[in-house]
Amino acid sequence: MAIESHHITVSGLNVEVVRKDIKNLHLGVYPPHGRVRVAVPLLVTDEAVRLAVIEKLPWIRRQQMKFQNQPRQSQREMVNAESHYYLGQRYRLRVTERPGAAMVAVNAVTYLDLFVRPGTTQEQRGEILSKWYRVQLKLLILPLLEKWQSVLAVQVAAWVVKKMKTKWGSCNPSSRRILFNLELVKKPEQCLEYIVVHELAHLVHRTHGEEFIAMMDTHLPHWRMTRELLNSMPLGHDEWGPGSYLEE
Structure with missing residues (x-):
């Protein structure tokens, strides 16, 4: 502290x-x-x-x-043809108003379809998409955690997906709790894997010292390239503070 x-x-x-x-x-x-x-x-x-x-x-x-x-997105208005990202791919939003439950669907490599009830506000549309992103990210994280906890011989007590303005991920070695930034769902899958390994490695080595770097080099040899990729991709509208992985 x-x-x-x-x-x-x-x-x-x-x-x-x-x-x-x-x-x-x-x-x-x-x-x-x-x-x-x-x-x-x-x-x-x-x-x-x-x-x-x-x-x-x-x-x-x-x-x-x-x-x-670095490119930055303007504030999203949740309208047709607006750009949105999922797993590193840019999609055009296609909003369809219809009765029934709201849902989101990926249409090939072009559209992100958002189905909403008539009269749904911009804020409500954004929340629907955010909830979908959260579910998708959790589904992606689960197998990665299972894989890398076994490889690194560590065990997480709890993990959470959270909107964060300061970090891609965070680990509390004392409580063995990990936070993952919701924005990771918009980045390529190798970036998510890098963050999973990075945070799990902190359960063994608290700081970014030589032993931590050696562990990353051993288990994820191309992690530096992935870090560069992650930190070069478009940032969301929200301002960021401390916590990216551009560290020396």
């Missing part, structure tokens, strides 16, 4: 410094605008943080440029 958080300026960059009871320094660049955050052990000085940031300046600038160039 963080016991101190403050900001310093390094080469014109505003850097958040968070001191925790950890062993290694972790530097991250986060969407949507490339905010820089450094988590450090309790006794690491601000001067040491400055040196670490200066050493990584070229990498930081590259990540910030990626975020600046």
